[in-house]
Amino acid sequence: MNNLIPLLVVIPMGVAFAIPLAVRMNPRLGELLSILTALTLLVISLFLPSQEIIYHIGNWPTPDGIDLRVDGLSKLMLLIISGLALVVGIYSVGFIRQFTGHYRYYTLLMLMVTGMNGVVLSGDLFNLYIFVEIATIASYALVAFGGEHEDLEASFKYAVLGGLSSSVILIGIALVYGMTGTLNLTHLASRLDGHVLTPTLQFALALLFCGFGLKSALVPFHTWLPDAYPAAPAPISAILSGITSKAIGLYVLVRLLFNVFGITDDLLLLLRWSGGITMVVGALLALGQWNIKRLFAYSSVSQVGLIVLAFGFGTTAGIVGAIFHLVNHAVFKPLLFLNSGAIEIAAGTRDLRKMHGLRSTIPVTATTHMVGSLSIAGIPPFNGFWSKLIIVVAAVNAGFMGWASLVVLMSIVTLAYQLKVQTAAFFGSNTRSPEVTPSIATGSRSNAEPLFMAVPMIILAIGCGALSLLTLTGLDEPFFVASAAEVLMKGVFTW
Amino acid sequence: MMLDPLVQMISIPFLAGLVCIGLPGQWEKARAWLSVTACAITLLNAVLVFGGETRTLELAGWPLLHVDQLSGLMLVAAAFFALLIAIYSLGYLQSIKRSPPDDADTGSRRIEEPSDDWQNRIYHACLLGSLAFSCIVFLANDLVLLLTAWGMLALTMYLMIGVAGQDAADASRKTFVMVGGSDSLLLLCTALLWVEHGSTRMDAGVLSLNSLPSYIAFLCLIAAVVAKVGAIPLHSWLPDFAEKAYAPVTAYLPASLDKLLGIYLLVRAFTGLFEMTDGVSALLMVIGAVTILGGGMMALVQQNLKRLLAYCAISQVGFIFLAIGTGTVAGLAAGLFHMLNHAICKCCLFLGAGVIEQKAGTVDLDRLGGLATRLPLTFAACLVAALSVSAIPPLNGFASKWMIYQSIIESGQDNGGMLWVVWLAVAMLGSALTMAVIVKLLHAVFLCKPSPTVRELKISRAPISAVVPMVLLAGLCVAFGVLVNEFPLRWFILPAVSEPVTFTGTWLAGQATILLLIAFLLGWLVYALTLRNGKLRKVPTFIGGESLDEARIPGVPAGAQRHVEVTGVDFYRTVQQLPVLKSLFVMARMKMFDIYSSAGRALARPIRVLQIAHNGLLSFYLIWFVLGLLAVVYLMMEGIR
Helix, strand or coil, X not given: CHHHCCHHHHHHHHHHHHHHHXXXXXXXXHHHHXXXXXXXXXXXXXXXXXXXXXXXXXXXXCCCCCEEEECHHHHHHHHHHHHHHHHHHHHHHHHHHHCCCHHHHHHHHHHHHHHHHHHHHECEHHHHHHHHHHHHHHHHHHHHHHCCHHHHHHHHHHHHHHHHHXXXXXXXXXXXXXXXXXXXXXXXXXXXXXXXXXXXXXXXXXXHHHHHHHHCCCCCCCCCHHHHHHHXXXXXXXXXXXXXXXXXXXXXXXHHHHHHCCCCHHHHHHHHXXXXXXXXXXXXXXXXXXXXXXXHHHHHHHHHHHHHHHHHCCCHHHHHHHHHHHHHHHHHHHHHHHHHHHHHHHHCCCEHHHCCCCCCCCHHHHHHHHHHHHHHCCCCCXXXXXXXXXXXXXXXXXXXXHHHHHHHHHHHHHHHHHHHHHHHHHCCCCCCCCCCCHHHHHCCHHHHCCHHHHHHHHHHHHHHXXXXXXXXXXXXXXXXXXXXXXXXXXXXXXX | CCCCHHHHHXXXXXXXXXXXXXXXXXXXXXXXXXXXXXXXXXXXXXXXXXXXXXXXXXXXXXXXXXXXXXXXXXXXXXXXXXXXXXXXXXXXXXXXXXXXXXXXXXXXXXXXXXXXXHHHHHHHHHHHHHHHHHHHHHHECEHHHHHHHHHHHHHHHHHHHHCCCHHHHHHXXXXXXXXXXXXXXXXXXXXXXXXXXXXXXXCCCXXXXXXXXXXXXXXXXXXXXXXXXXCCCCCCHHHHHHHHCCHHHHHHHHHHHHHHHHHHHHHHHHHHHECCXXXXXXXXXXXXXXXXXXXXXXXXXXXXXXXXXXXXXXXXXXXXXXXXXXXXXXHHHHHHHHHHHHHHHHHHHHHHHHHHHHHHCCCEHHHCCCHHHHCHHHHHHHXXXXXHHCCCCCCHHHHHHHHHHHHHHHHHHHHCCCHHHHHHHHHHHHHHHHHHHHHHHXXXXXXXXXXXXXXXXXXXXXXXXXHHHHHXXXXXXXXXXXXXXXXXXXXXXXXXXXCXXXXXXXXXXXXXXXXXXXXXXXXXXXXXXXXXXXXXXXCCCXXXXXXXXXXXXXXXXXXXXXXXXXXXXCCCHHHHHCHHHHHHHHHHHCCCCCHHHHHHHHHHHHHHHHHXXXXXXXXXXXXXXXXXXXXXXXXXXXXXX
């Protein structure tokens, strides 16, 4: 079983380069290969064991060779990555037809999956950096995929800011290597364990924090996001917000802080404050936004803030809540972005003020969107409610009354901006004022909501309900994120 | 296998609701009858449970459900209202579909969207869903279960108002943000109690109010209750809801079920979750007093029947808060009784408003009138309910207000201090305000001469499915009033309170009714005799002691006072000119007291600042990055503390 671990990186990378060749035989092979790859990856990740495994490539022992490591947290991430890649792949079959050069799209998608899987599996900092770059560069290209003026501008901004963060990360890694003489995470952790960080290492950690903070869109490093997500095609926005920024940003940040450098009260305080500020800024900007995709983008910023805040509580309950919310966010935010794709086709606009009464045009989207927006707003019985509950209880339990109140207040704001989308897009009938939304009259159900787009949305909407059923098992060991949280709570890696 | 009646009560309406969604689009009759059947079975179950004993039901090893007399009472009431609304809906949605007479030229609100199958499905599913989730709330022995059901009730409410279509978009958003937002506050309260007790069971213990977390938990709970029942300051969704939603939806959710839910939670909070202190008592009474006066004042000046009723409902909630705020057993009984009575009356009035809206095509007060002869049964039912709301003996509204006054006096005698005089005065003034509002309503809708709009319409009789619930409710108003000690108090209220209650003042409803009837008879005799002798004096038209200024009534030539028709809309207009009230009314018109709008305005500025900061310039964003980096480096190197 363990020998399958490298396949998680090798297969998508191979497929990525095979697609341009395969489409010469049949143009539909690109879609087919990506979906099959995602399915394979999902199956492999499902069968990975939950306990910690370190896979030595070429059987070289730990500090000398390259390690891949799998534990509860990385398994969870792998599952989300491949699951979302599958859903997004299916959706793309229906959605990407409006663009040219499909095979490039699927190649880039597979490269992004390669990068994310690589980041999650990497056992050393340098390979981790390489995979971060693979995923990020693929995402620059995907953001620009529409080829319109604003797509290119967004991609350019994203590339500049992303490049800046990558260079900061690289400097940080270089400093760490210079000071400790190792890049292997386990080895590094054992060298740092029990020592107070030297000023150089503190500086390196600050650089890494900011670098990965930009990838995960923490305020004030979030500025690329409100341009990039709206510019990208809807399925790409879905995967970017659902998992990419989490896998190459937040995941690495948390790994480094909890498992390598060792978490301290100061770092927790930093996490709480950056998370809290991110949450508030994102939520307020979303509330003031009328562009549907930009609104969802700011909402992503806000949700990342909530996750980071919950990590910052530093207790088991907080981490369980954070990881659970991360999983939930990987279900409902892609759902919302996929919905926004269908809404945009049906309404012919992204401006919420110019659309209404889309329910009869896109009934499936109307229902799945209801589920998605209520989930994110934390309305029972959907999954967002449970993660919000866990996070608030964790906050109270750790004595952070102020943060608990803030989370609650922001969830009301979240509800307000989600309802803004709901009422604007779906209320009423589409018979009135056709001059405002000309495409409603012409847009038929079949091209706004073909089967390939409807099925992924339904799957994700069911996911929103199903994840909340999982909480019925209680929040202890059988709960599916418990093993992932345990990895972080165990503290630094031991060698 | 027979399921436990407690589980049945939850599962039958819930499953029936799911079936309603699943039934094919055209089976509207089937859906409507399914709703009626499911509600009837639930009512039957509720009566059985109410007659049964206090017990706790374990599900999957958790003591999830608990039933006692209080929850039994609430269950019976909720199922009863749901059944009536289901019966009323038999004819309601179909008649909307048949597109009632419309008058587009005057621009009044009409139900313009035909209800398609989706709306019909959602309507019935939510009607049943609300009942199922209310049953969960009343039965829950676990805070998280209660919280979940509470949130889902906000969801069904949002969906039900949405059935009314595009017009309702803003109102539904506001409602869901305020009521659904209150669920988040309840979540915080739950979290605090959970951490405090180490358990989410509702019988885990009483939390004494002595620390910051306990205060926050308590305030969150009160906020959730206040938002649910629509008391000031979280009332502002209710008038909008009532104006935009279909009348039976308003009659069902805000007028009856939400009151039951909110007051139930309030009572539970003081009988098992929190300690009742003097401060708490004062807080509740202040909320109650402000709500009574604010709601009453706003109701006085409304021009729209549904909004008027909504403000009147807000005002009545204040009485319940005042009663429960006394902290005495008598107050509790009075509050519960008034809650029940008010739900009965207001449900009836809103159902009447629904009939009026369908038949007359409008609920603007100045375009109604003269409906007493055209809709006699509706008029009779609404008259009884309206008189009951304004506490006319021997109806039930009087009985419960009488109990409230007594409980206030009693609490004053127990505690000393003179504050109780203030509460009593507010309650009395509030009753007078309600009375004034009801006079305006009755006059404008039923008694004055028909408006041109109404005159042009051919108004047919109300459908039997609408009349039956209204007459039943009106009958209950009379029965609960005349037989107050024998029927409602003995069978419903006193068991629910479960402690002996004594009232100082005696009110012999039976004898009083007979005396009242005799007085009426005498009065009628006097009137008939005088009329026969032709001794009738005619005077110029006047309103409430003020002579009518013809300039205030548009379209009436000067000097024609003798024949001026008073539409009732002008009643109490002078209230808005009084020195202090004038500025308050102006502020109310600017939505200063609407916390939803105020919060929106308060957030507008920070949002604007943030939007300006996000100007899309890359160089600007690079500066952000560098500043952020410097800050993090500084914090890391210097240590944060």
